[in-house]
Amino acid sequence: MTTVRSLTSPSIVKAATPNRFTSPIAKGPTSLGSVKTISRSFGLKCSSNHRTSMAMYKIKLVGLKGEVNEFEVPDNQYILEAAEAAGVELPYCCRAGACSICTTKVVSGTVHQPEAIYLEDDQIKDGYMLTCVSKPTSD
Numbered sequence: 001m002t003t004v005r006s007l008t009s010p011s012i013v014k015a016a017t018p019n020r021f022t023s024p025i026a027k028g029p030t031s032l033g034s035v036k037t038i039s040r041s042f043g044l045k046c047s048s049n050h051r052t053s054m055a056m057y058k059i060k061l062v063g064l065k066g067e068v069n070e071f072e073v074p075d076n077q078y079i080l081e082a083a084e085a086a087g088v089e090l091p092y093c094c095r096a097g098a099c100s101i102c103t104t105k106v107v108s109g110t111v112h113q114p115e116a117i118y119l120e121d122d123q124i125k126d127g128y129m130l131t132c133v134s135k136p137t138s139d
Helices: 011-015 035-041 079-085 121-125
Strands: 002-006 056-062 068-074 103-108 128-130
Touching: 056 079, 068 079, 121 128
Parallel strands: 002 056
Antiparallel strands: 002 103, 056 068, 103 128
């Protein structure tokens, strides 16, 4: 189980002002139609029964006051997104790895965070991560 310790207060989440990264985005209909229709027009076969398997990892978050939250994260989802889906409030701002609001320390387990541009290499080696751009690679 990946265990991380929060380095900031959850109250920061409530104080953060909405911006273009945290505000909802309206999505319009796509103009391409379905993949099945496009594939047929090119003479390709498309199976609607195709399924991919993904690994699920158990995450345990320990807050500054000792509160513990546990939830599962698929290997293709950021830890922050999975925490929000599980009802866990974590501090964040940019959702791009460019600030430091969501910095946490990995106590055990591993994560993949190639977009963590705010962290220096020595900080990553010391176990720090940004939940907004980190995906689990182990429990």
